[in-house]
Amino acid sequence: MPANGRVRSQLPGLIPPLVFFFVANDSNRVNVSNHRQLESWASSEGGTVMEQRFEGTPHAAIRLEGRRLIRSEVSNDWGMRLQWEVRRNGQVVATVNARPELAYEHADTAPGAYEVVLQMWRYVNYAKNPAGEFTASAFIVISNRVTYTI
Numbered sequence: 001m002p003a004n005g006r007v008r009s010q011l012p013g014l015i016p017p018l019v020f021f022f023v024a025n026d027s028n029r030v031n032v033s034n035h036r037q038l039e040s041w042a043s044s045e046g047g048t049v050m051e052q053r054f055e056g057t058p059h060a061a062i063r064l065e066g067r068r069l070i071r072s073e074v075s076n077d078w079g080m081r082l083q084w085e086v087r088r089n090g091q092v093v094a095t096v097n098a099r100p101e102l103a104y105e106h107a108d109t110a111p112g113a114y115e116v117v118l119q120m121w122r123y124v125n126y127a128k129n130p131a132g133e134f135t136a137s138a139f140i141v142i143s144n145r146v147t148y149t150i
Contacts, residue, residue: 054078058120058142068105069116069146071098080121083139088112095119111150118143 056076063070074082084104086094089112096104098118106114124136 054122060118060143062116062118062143062146064146064148067148068103070103071118071143073102074118074120074142078120078122080123081139082121082142083119085117085119085139085141087115090115109150113149114147116146117141 058074058076058078060074061072069084082098084094084096084098084106085092086096086106086108088108088110093108094106098104106116118141119139120142122138122140126137127135129135
């Protein structure tokens with residue numbers, strides 16, 4: 001072990017570390033001294049610090065063509081998980097990744113009143129309750145609500 005107590009990899013050609021941390025809003029900012037320590041550590045390892053800032057509010061529009069839902073591109077996209085949330089009679093029946101395609105058709109043909117929205121994950125911190133559910137981070141609705149009845 002080196003004298004400074006750090007263990008460095010001896011493998012050639014390793015990619016320098018890339019450190020991510022999140023800044024949710026001004027009231028939940030990372031402590032400046034910790035941020036400086038993080039930047040110092042990353043640069044000493046040949047890496048870079050990147051921040052996730054939630055600047056602007058993401059928004060997309062959904063329209064219905066038959067049973068096919070079509071979304072617009074997301075403005076102010078944070079790059080986090082984007083999903084369709086489908087409810088039937090008020091109960092969530094599906095959450096489907098919305099990143100790969102601009103259109104989605106829910107295959108369920110059970111009778112009922114359906115409501116669909118687009119949601120994006122908003123990461124604030126990793127805090128969880130005893131049941132393992134996030135307490136501060138959550139999905140937020142970023143689109144209009146579209147309803148249809150079967």
